[in-house]
Amino acid sequence: MTHPNPEFQRWTAAVQAEVEAALARELPAADRAPARLHEAMRYAVLGGGKRVRPLLVYAAGEAAGAARERLAAAACAVEFIHAYSLVHDDLPCMDNDVLRRGRPTVHVQYDEATAMLAGDALQSLAFEVLARHRIADDPADQVEMLRLLAQAAGSPGMAGGQAIDLESVGKSLSLPELELMHIMKTGALIRASVLLGARCGTLANGELEALDRYAKCIGLAFQVVDDILDAEAPTETLGKTAGKDAAQGKPTYVSLLGIAQAREWAERLRQDAHAALAPFGERASQLRGLADFIVLRSF
Amino acid sequence: MTHPNPEFQRWTAAVQAEVEAALARELPAADRAPARLHEAMRYAVLGGGKRVRPLLVYAAGEAAGAARERLAAAACAVEFIHAYSLVHDDLPCMDNDVLRRGRPTVHVQYDEATAMLAGDALQSLAFEVLARHRIADDPADQVEMLRLLAQAAGSPGMAGGQAIDLESVGKSLSLPELELMHIMKTGALIRASVLLGARCGTLANGELEALDRYAKCIGLAFQVVDDILDAEAPTETLGKTAGKDAAQGKPTYVSLLGIAQAREWAERLRQDAHAALAPFGERASQLRGLADFIVLRSF
Numbered sequence: 248m249t250h251p252n253p254e255f256q257r258w259t260a261a262v263q264a265e266v267e268a269a270l271a272r273e274l275p276a277a278d279r280a281p282a283r284l285h286e287a288m289r290y291a292v293l294g295g296g297k298r299v300r301p302l303l304v305y306a307a308g309e310a311a312g313a314a315r316e317r318l319a320a321a322a323c324a325v326e327f328i329h330a331y332s333l334v335h336d337d338l339p340c341m342d343n344d345v346l347r348r349g350r351p352t353v354h355v356q357y358d359e360a361t362a363m364l365a366g367d368a369l370q371s372l373a374f375e376v377l378a379r380h381r382i383a384d385d386p387a388d389q390v391e392m393l394r395l396l397a398q399a400a401g402s403p404g405m406a407g408g409q410a411i412d413l414e415s416v417g418k419s420l421s422l423p424e425l426e427l428m429h430i431m432k433t434g435a436l437i438r439a440s441v442l443l444g445a446r447c448g449t450l451a452n453g454e455l456e457a458l459d460r461y462a463k464c465i466g467l468a469f470q471v472v473d474d475i476l477d478a479e480a481p482t483e484t485l486g487k488t489a490g491k492d493a494a495q496g497k498p499t500y501v502s503l504l505g506i507a508q509a510r511e512w513a514e515r516l517r518q519d520a521h522a523a524l525a526p527f528g529e530r531a532s533q534l535r536g537l538a539d540f541i542v543l544r545s546f
Numbered sequence: 547m548t549h550p551n552p553e554f555q556r557w558t559a560a561v562q563a564e565v566e567a568a569l570a571r572e573l574p575a576a577d578r579a580p581a582r583l584h585e586a587m588r589y590a591v592l593g594g595g596k597r598v599r600p601l602l603v604y605a606a607g608e609a610a611g612a613a614r615e616r617l618a619a620a621a622c623a624v625e626f627i628h629a630y631s632l633v634h635d636d637l638p639c640m641d642n643d644v645l646r647r648g649r650p651t652v653h654v655q656y657d658e659a660t661a662m663l664a665g666d667a668l669q670s671l672a673f674e675v676l677a678r679h680r681i682a683d684d685p686a687d688q689v690e691m692l693r694l695l696a697q698a699a700g701s702p703g704m705a706g707g708q709a710i711d712l713e714s715v716g717k718s719l720s721l722p723e724l725e726l727m728h729i730m731k732t733g734a735l736i737r738a739s740v741l742l743g744a745r746c747g748t749l750a751n752g753e754l755e756a757l758d759r760y761a762k763c764i765g766l767a768f769q770v771v772d773d774i775l776d777a778e779a780p781t782e783t784l785g786k787t788a789g790k791d792a793a794q795g796k797p798t799y800v801s802l803l804g805i806a807q808a809r810e811w812a813e814r815l816r817q818d819a820h821a822a823l824a825p826f827g828e829r830a831s832q833l834r835g836l837a838d839f840i841v842l843r844s845f
Contacts, residue, residue, distance in 0.1 A: 401670030
């Protein structure tokens, strides 16, 4: 997929490179004991991926004038949480998926016990990284950032959304129920990415709330587009097993709304995300680019 | 088992009651959605247990003159980490255990996916609780406490110890290798309990290092005694499947040293723990009681 804005593409490539280096640095070395666990952690995280959440951290950080080195720590923390959730999600007792980012999933490449422990250790590492680096002027703000990430990862957020997802297999959810599930399952960590990035810098009154509105829009748009891609794209393009949700009888935006209306809704969310960024002017150009990227990859 | 010191028994009962109430308060309500996940989290944590780690938090807190309400938050955090590790440890892909504290394990009572998510969410909750309450005068100290817990839980600590344990099945470990595994697997969180309790209060120069020495001794003693109990006690007394480690071909202190020498070593560690507490005088009486409790339960 190509993006119309070459400046945004350059920015994205530069941040992705910086994030890859930071992730590789923050992960335990593969030759340090217990080597198999550390290898599995590195395999889970360094296997590619678009790094959407780290990009959101950096873009929100730019909008808040944050120092670049702080953003690397926050970006690693959210990506470790994301990576751990994928590893656990792919396990036989959950989605039982064998393919992720075009490669065998962690429990296929290693074994189930190692995959579970690697996920567990990645969650700990997220908080360790966020606590070890100085990422806020006032340490009380850093404590609040740690709380924010923990809440987004736990039962009020991502883990809770997964649980609702599990319970929903074979059931028909209403649109508000589906929305609540996704707000928790994907939206909470996307929102945390934006807020952590912003809190690495300084914002004027009301700006954090505006970014929160933006984050909520793109969090939902992200899931709507995921459902569209899952329904339409072949497995080789997707890098993971396609059509899985529908096959498992999981409700999706496409099954509830149909493709055309799902696309319309994603576009509306993109426009709402842009509207929330109006007060930021030039400072928010990367956030705008990301909203476009998230939605337009489906068209 | 009875303990010779009635004052210590009264203190233990009072702290256990306070901790039970705090755990029940900090856990998500069982009727809040996703209810099944929240029920499983409560089942995993509120199923009894001696609350050794919370007791260590309170005892170390007393030695450091800490405010009681701070200790409740730190005690909940370490107990949530401990409880999550038991839930994941009991899963079929790990120890495949069906009995814990005399009741069906979480994946037996619920299902594997719910058990995995409940463990994941308990880990997040540990950090959330530790970040949400004000537990240090200086927020920078609180960030350090969060880092400490994350490190103790992750691959340099508990999760790493589990991974070494997995790799050790059917192998013969040397005594130093077995010790390193246990220092990570159980010792790291016991040490974190003592250090977090202490950091809720104020210590003089050198006192934190003394508590660290104490923590290392009782962490090892705890595992040596666990191996003795596992080798000797019947399943009904233990509340979990007895003789499991030996049956799985896992190396234990008993298999390496024999019962008599394992007991001697536990006793030596108890005395070293007492020696480390010498500078504290009366302030450390509960820490002394806990060292005795941990070792004497095997005699």
